[in-house]
Amino acid sequence: MVFNIISKEVKELLTKSTIISLIVISVILGSIGKYTSNSEKELITKKTNIAVYDMDSTDISLILSNSMKNFSNEDFSKKSYESVFENFKKNEGIIVLIEKGFKDSIMVGKKGEVRINWFLKGVGIFDFASSDIFENVIRISKFELMKNILKTYRITDENVLDPVKFKNESIMVKGKIFKNISPKTLYSTLQNQTNFIPVIIMMLLIMSGSMIISSMGLEKENKTLETLLTMPLKREDIVLGKIIGGGVVGIIMAAIYMFGFYNYMKGFTGNLSTLTDLKVFNIFDYTLTGLSIFLSLLSGLSMCLLLGLFARDYKSAQTLTLPVSILAIIPMFLTMFKDFETINLPLKLLVFIIPFSHPMLSLRFLFFDQYQMVYWGIIYNLLFFIILTYFIVKIFNTDYVITGKNLFIFNFNKRKFFF
Amino acid sequence: MIAISVKNLKKRFGKIEALKGIDFEVSEGEIFGLIGPNGAGKSTCLRIISTILSKDDGRVKIFDYDISQKMEIKKIISYLPEDAGAYKNLKGIDFLKFFAQFYKEQRDFNEMVEDGIEISLLKERLNDKIETYSKGMVRRLLVARSLMVKPKLAILDEPTSGLDVTNATQIRNLIKKKAREGTTFIVSSHNMLEVDYLCDRINLINDGLFVEGGKVKDLKEKYKVSNIEEIFIQVVG
Numbered sequence: 089m090v091f092n093i094i095s096k097e098v099k100e101l102l103t104k105s106t107i108i109s110l111i112v113i114s115v116i117l118g119s120i121g122k123y124t125s126n127s128e129k130e131l132i133t134k135k136t137n138i139a140v141y142d143m144d145s146t147d148i149s150l151i152l153s154n155s156m157k158n159f160s161n162e163d164f165s166k167k168s169y170e171s172v173f174e175n176f177k178k179n180e181g182i183i184v185l186i187e188k189g190f191k192d193s194i195m196v197g198k199k200g201e202v203r204i205n206w207f208l209k210g211v212g213i214f215d216f217a218s219s220d221i222f223e224n225v226i227r228i229s230k231f232e233l234m235k236n237i238l239k240t241y242r243i244t245d246e247n248v249l250d251p252v253k254f255k256n257e258s259i260m261v262k263g264k265i266f267k268n269i270s271p272k273t274l275y276s277t278l279q280n281q282t283n284f285i286p287v288i289i290m291m292l293l294i295m296s297g298s299m300i301i302s303s304m305g306l307e308k309e310n311k312t313l314e315t316l317l318t319m320p321l322k323r324e325d326i327v328l329g330k331i332i333g334g335g336v337v338g339i340i341m342a343a344i345y346m347f348g349f350y351n352y353m354k355g356f357t358g359n360l361s362t363l364t365d366l367k368v369f370n371i372f373d374y375t376l377t378g379l380s381i382f383l384s385l386l387s388g389l390s391m392c393l394l395l396g397l398f399a400r401d402y403k404s405a406q407t408l409t410l411p412v413s414i415l416a417i418i419p420m421f422l423t424m425f426k427d428f429e430t431i432n433l434p435l436k437l438l439v440f441i442i443p444f445s446h447p448m449l450s451l452r453f454l455f456f457d458q459y460q461m462v463y464w465g466i467i468y469n470l471l472f473f474i475i476l477t478y479f480i481v482k483i484f485n486t487d488y489v490i491t492g493k494n495l496f497i498f499n500f501n502k503r504k505f506f507f
Numbered sequence: 508m509i510a511i512s513v514k515n516l517k518k519r520f521g522k523i524e525a526l527k528g529i530d531f532e533v534s535e536g537e538i539f540g541l542i543g544p545n546g547a548g549k550s551t552c553l554r555i556i557s558t559i560l561s562k563d564d565g566r567v568k569i570f571d572y573d574i575s576q577k578m579e580i581k582k583i584i585s586y587l588p589e590d591a592g593a594y595k596n597l598k599g600i601d602f603l604k605f606f607a608q609f610y611k612e613q614r615d616f617n618e619m620v621e622d623g624i625e626i627s628l629l630k631e632r633l634n635d636k637i638e639t640y641s642k643g644m645v646r647r648l649l650v651a652r653s654l655m656v657k658p659k660l661a662i663l664d665e666p667t668s669g670l671d672v673t674n675a676t677q678i679r680n681l682i683k684k685k686a687r688e689g690t691t692f693i694v695s696s697h698n699m700l701e702v703d704y705l706c707d708r709i710n711l712i713n714d715g716l717f718v719e720g721g722k723v724k725d726l727k728e729k730y731k732v733s734n735i736e737e738i739f740i741q742v743v744g
Contacts, residue, residue: 092608100596310592315652318557319609320581487560493520 093329114348137181139164296338304396305405419445540706623655
């Protein structure tokens with residue numbers, strides 16, 4: 089009987105139009121990611137438009153201007169300043185003016201002056217890419233210049249420009265030692281391996297949660313719930329069927345969405361291969377995390393079903409997803425800025441009692457071999473789901489589910505309580 | 508055999524006393540009409556008989572079962588709520604199959620679905636999604652859903668509400684036919700002509716109490732009127 093309800097829920101909720109719209113979103117996200125990735129790759133190899141005008145015309149200024157010209161798409165120095173100015177206004181580029189007296193200033197211990205005029209196409213991330221490239225050009229050109237100036241003082245050892253080598257030997261955190269990496273690399277690695285979990289939880293909750301709440305609202309509005317309640321099946325079967333059915337649809341939809349999201353994120357993180365060298369998770373770790381996600385989803389859906397019981401109709405059901413989404417956002421933000429173990433006790437308790445916190449934290453705990461915390465999270469979510477489902481079944485067994493009135497009836501003489 | 512036996516049935520919603528102690532009996536194979544103004548307690552009474560709502564006081568028996576034996580009662584009844592809809596994203600045929608699954612222990616699944624197809628008269632439209640159906644088509648599908656399981660007791664709340672004359676007549680004739688085959692019906696309706704045509708016996712309910720009842724013919728003679736509408740006006744005022 090439960091399978092019949094699950095099958096109905098899946099058929100009803102997973103419509104062709106829903107799947108098509110999700111696939112479209114997924115493909116769009118993936119395409120954006122791919123575009124981003126390609127743009128990033130282009131940037132790594134890309135040169136920019138650099139026009140260098142050397143007013144000083146000395147051996148020292150020539151080193152700087154030649155070094156910079158090597159990074160330009162073409163040599164603009166033969167073109168007039170006005171034509172380059174007009175060209176860069178339409179496209180983009182950098183005009184560099186090496187002032188007269190550049191070498192003289194350096195030789196008397198002062199700084200040689202170079203004027204730079206930027207031409208940008210817009211204010212997007214990639215519009216500022218030419219400035220990033222040019223910052224790099226300046227660094228390399230300065231190094232070239234310094235090497236040559238040192239030569240004039242007969243110093244040939246380049247190490248004098250970068251005499252200290254700092255080596256990250258180890259990081260000790262939560263009793264675990266990580267060797268030969270910097271804290272920044274550790275943080276990036278951890279983020280890369282764990283930041284998809286909160287996104288999955290949010291997607292699962294928003295998608296299945298809103299569906300299950302709306303489904304309850306529709307059942308009430310269309311009075312199909314009344315019909316269902318007269319079928320020869322237990323009311324707990326209806327509750328379980330709805331939760332599991334909503335969960336199955338949610339997982340399918342989240343999988344489609346995550347495929348697109350994975351490609352989208354790959355666009356941003358795909359080039360950071362060096363950060364994923366710390367492979368600490370095995371199949372058992374992922375199984376534990378999967379179990380934690382599944383149980384938190386069931387807990388979330390039972391919360392949604394409970395809220396759905398309070399919906400009068402489809403319209404009023406629409407607004408009820410918000411409280412559950414907020415509950416998911418709280419641990420997401422809290423754990424983004426602070427570690428679970430470094431937050432104060434009240435916040436720690438708050439994070440722990442929210443069922444969605446546990447899968448969000450599970451991979452971080454596993455990263456530091458804190459398996460017990462993950463086990464406790466799984467046990468908590470299982471208990472949360474069982475207890476909440478028990479309450480929902482009790483409400484389902486009252487008149488409230490039909491009338492929307494008198495949920496809390498206390499009549500001690502006749503032993504008639506809310507359940 | 509007595510199909511429904513209700514004694515001193517009471518139901519309260521907070522301060523509102525919906526049923527103040529009603530008594531009636533319905534025999535097997537009978538079409539029993541429950542009529543009364545809006546808010547009189549008709550739907551509450553039907554919902555209690557169909558096990559959806561609990562009673563506060565009194566005794567309700569459906570065939571051999573006390574109303575507390577919900578699962579046994581659910582196996583032999585079928586309830587059609589007033590203004591009910593259907594799962595719009597399902598096809599008509601899937602809707603029938605979904606509900607037939609619950610009665611697989613009582614009847615052969617395929618026979619049930621075949622009966623549902625026949626009763627609905629929707630033919631190839633059953634392969635379309637319910638969201639494309641007219642109100643009349645949805646109602647016919649719901650009636651088919653109610654009767655395909657061959658219930659011993661069918662509880663119909665406004666079975667023809669919102670239907671045109673053709674659709675309503677088809678459904679009334681179907682109810683008559685099924686009653687002749689042995690199904691007991693308890694019908695609530697605002698349509699006095701429908702009640703007159705369908706019901707063997709009626710009870711008038713007003714403000715949670717039965718104020719009149721009996722065979723339609725006897726009541727017409729008692730009040731010296733030609734139709735139930737006039738009885739209704741005289742009794743309820």
